[in-house]
Amino acid sequence: MTPAPGRSRTVLVLAGLAAALVLAIIAGVAFGAVPISPGEVVGAIAHALGGGERTLSDAVVLDLRLPRVLLAALVGAALALAGVLYQALFRNPLADPYILGVSSGAGLGATVAMMALGTSYMMRAIGVPLGAFAGAGLTMLLVVRLASRRGRLDPTSLLLAGMAVSYILSALTSFLLVLDREQMSGVVFWMMGGLQNRSWEHVASLGVMFAIGSIAPALYHRELDLMLLGDERAGQLGVPVERFKTLALASASLVVAGAVSVSGLIGFIGLMTPHMVRLALGPRHRLLLPASVLAGAIVLVVADLFARVVLAPVEIPVGIVTALAGGPFFLWILLRKERTR
Amino acid sequence: MSASVPSSVPAGTLEYVGASIGYGARTIVRDASFAVAPGEFVGLVGPNGAGKSTLLRAITGGATVSAGDITFGGASLVRMPExxxxxxxxxxxQTQLATFSFTARAYVEMGRHAHLGRLAAPGPADAAIVDEVMERTDTARLAAEPVDELSGGDLQRLTLAQALAQQPHVLLLDEPTSHLDLNHALQVLELVRALADGGLAVVGVFHDLGLAARYADRISIVAGGGVTLPAPPASALDAQVVSDVFGVRAVVRTDPVTGSVAVTPIVRGADLAPAVSGPRIGLVCGSGAGAGLMRRLALAGHPLYAGALNRGDIDHAVAAAVGAGMAELPAFGEVDETVAAEVRAGYAECACVVVCETPFGGANLPNLQAALDSGRPLVLVGEMDGERDFAHGRARVLWDRALERGAVRVDTEADVSGALGRCGGVEA
Incomplete structure (x- = not known):
């Protein structure tokens, strides 16, 4: 009854998830074309931090594997964070960046930026995430506008509008790619959701966007709880609803843009992870938010590992793995809702 | 305590200052002006869609205030930060979403939100407040239950607890008992009454006029795009108001047990509309024995005449509600020669007179006499035995005389319709 046991449970759960994430990352780095033992992985990281002598396996770990695995963790965390935010703000367990069209919007924005900015490295490093953010934000505004009737947001309309807009924007992206054949193959692979050939720059770019996008949700976790009671009730209990929604949706758009601009369209992480975590730990965002972020990171690191080893040495884009796992999960939620009705 | 003089408003008063309220461009209530002082409970009543809930929702931003203001202690609540x-x-x-599985206690604790610092978690003081409001709303035993598995009544009481956890100065209730059983409805209203007595300004929307009259200090009627000034229930609610506002003919009287105004609806005005469509029927009634039959006959379209009735008699109120003709007597008043002649003339205009299963005493015996003297066909309901004849056998004498003259006798009120058919082609 007192707050103390709740807090120690929070700490316990989060510590457990963090430990699992560390193990997943070590496993993710260890597996690959050249197997590296977990001891070597830890050693490489220790060398990098302690400045010892670098071995060949250190180079593989630090320059190739670790950035990719960390990026997978960040992308998973970002998509899960966005999923938690969307599901709370729209009171809809089916809301996620992919289904709402925000990922496609970010994809189109990133594609436009890529084509417009040419090949200058600096221009791309800044311009692509910005383009993705603009695309994500505008898409969110458009979908919410389309699904609103007289100031009310209908949950079914929201999903339908999101999916319709998502298809249109994906088609536009494909169209742009057909026009620019030179870039096509690389961007198509990126759009399918891939983590190949990613470097520390990508980790830094997404890391910064994720950090900025997490500030508001971390500070306002109680507001997210209150939003589940409905906009009007949240207002009655002291939440400045419109301002809070704008802030939270902007945060979500930012982390989605960050994720999409480094890894393309990876679906269902934002849907599955918060949902599973909520089933296990309840709806309070003080715990749901950090736990979902950690779980999202774990899920994508494991999915990426899968994508690399299943058909090794051929790699599958990780988006295919998450979609294959996530599609059935989506159906399971739908059917489960039907049955409990 | 006058609501019309703003300067005399005590600190902590909720005040509607010429507020026009609606949704978007549509105005639902115009120029609402009234005040609710600390310690006062004002009930809002009125037909569906008249704007009762809208009046409350305007305070927390759920409806738009297009002119005027709603203030607390002089400060605008409409423009205040949430x-x-x-x-x-x-x-x-009125209703609350429960599509989330917070525990009941976590749900109530959300009421503390506006009192908590940005990074602060609820502390022991908050926990104590949550415990107290859950105790007061009889929800403490639900603390660990997930709210999405509770009944509507439990959720409604938890929502009240949540609102009380805000430690408000003003409490707004939109049909607070709509999901509650009788026991919990009374419990919640007693609690709200106690909170008002403890210094809260309370505004409640009610559909049940009787509950409004019983628990509110004053009642405002919301209808036709306006709000009346709150007035004590006895003067705010009378049969005319109920008929005008709700289109229902009702008996409005003081409940002998609770001492508050009680409203008993008799018929919808709309159902009475094609009023005159059958022969006039007379009734010899009193003490409520004629109420059911009067209602039925009035709905069937018969004009009615109910003889002499005392004010305060339930049949008097029902006769007035359905628009039956009668000779009104003061409470405990006696029938004199003039009234007797009037009643005889009244019954004489009827196709048939029904003598209801009423006890006879000195006061209404003249009705029976007049019915007999009118010469109209009579229908007698029930038996005349010692339990009905308080007139020392005189009622019995009149009864037997009626039977001698060919009156039809039926066992119960349900058989009256058939009997009316036999006495002169009347259909009921």
Whole structure:
């Protein structure tokens, strides 16, 4: 009854998830074309931090594997964070960046930026995430506008509008790619959701966007709880609803843009992870938010590992793995809702 | 305590200042002006869609105030930041979403939000407040239950607890008992009454006029795009108001047990509309024995005449509600020669007179006499035995004389329709 046991449970759960994430990352780095033992992985990281002598396996770990695995963790965390935010703000367990069209919007924005900015490295490093953010934000505004009737947001309309807009924007992206054949193959692979050939720059770019996008949700976790009671009730209990929604949706758009601009369209992480975590730990965002972020990171690191080893040495884009796992999960939620009705 | 003089408004008063309220461009209530002082409970009643809930929702931003203002202690609640307002105004909405599995205690604790610092978690003081409001709303035993598995009544009481956890100065209730059984409805209203007596300004929307009259200090009627000034229930609610506002003919009287105004609806005005469509029927009634039959006959379209009736008699109120003709007597008044002649003339205009299963005493015996003297066909209901004849056998004498003259006798009121058919082609 007192707050103390709740807090120690929070700490316990989060510590457990963090430990699992560390193990997943070590496993993710260890597996690959050249197997590296977990001891070597830890050693490489220790060398990098302690400045010892670098071995060949250190180079593989630090320059190739670790950035990719960390990026997978960040992308998973970002998509899960966005999923938690969307599901709370729209009171809809089916809301996620992919289904709402925000990922496609970010994809189109990133594609436009890529084509417009040419090949200058600096221009791309800044311009692509910005383009993705603009695309994500505008898409969110458009979908919410389309699904609103007289100031009310209908949950079914929201999903339908999101999916319709998502298809249109994906088609536009494909169209742009057909026009620019030179870039096509690389961007198509990126759009399918891939983590190949990613470097520390990508980790830094997404890391910064994720950090900025997490500030508001971390500070306002109680507001997210209150939003589940409905906009009007949240207002009655002291939440400045419109301002809070704008802030939270902007945060979500930012982390989605960050994720999409480094890894393309990876679906269902934002849907599955918060949902599973909520089933296990309840709806309070003080715990749901950090736990979902950690779980999202774990899920994508494991999915990426899968994508690399299943058909090794051929790699599958990780988006295919998450979609294959996530599609059935989506159906399971739908059917489960039907049955409990 | 006058609502019309703003300067005399005590600190902590909720005040509607010429507020016009609606949704978007549509105005629902115009120029609402009234005040609710601390310690006062004002009930809002009125037909569906008249704007009762809208009046409350305007305070917390759920409806738009297009002109005027709603203030607390002089400060506009409409323009106040949500967080500050939530420390002044607590709301219990009509329905509450429960599509989330917070525990009941976590749900109530959300009421503390506006009192908590940005990074602060609820502390022991908050926990104590949550415990107390759950105790007061009889929800403490639900603390660990997930709210999405509770009944509507439990959720409604938890929502009240949530609003009380805000420690508000003003409490707004939108049909606070709509999901509650009788026991919990009374419990919640007694609690709200106690909170008002403890210094809260309370505004409640009611559909049940009787509950409004019983628990509110004053009642405002919301209808036709306006709000009346709150007035004590006895003067705010009378048969005319109920008929005008709700289109229902009702008996409005003082309940002998609770001492508050009680409203008994008799018929919808609309159902009475094609009023005159059958022969006139007379009734010899009193003490409520004619109420059911009068209602049925009135609905069937018969004009009615109910003889002499005392004010305060339930049949008098029902006769007035259905628009039956009668000779009104003061409470405990006697029938004199003039009235007797009037009643005889009244019955004489009827196709048939029904003598209801009423006890006869000195006061209404003249009705029976007049019915007999009118010469109209009579239908007698029940038996005349010692339990009905308080007139020392005189009622019995009149009864037997009626039977000698060919009156039809039926066992119960249900058989009256058939008997009316036999006495002169009347259909009921």
């Amino acid at each position: 967080r500050e307002r939530a420390r002044i105004v607590g709301v219990v909405p």
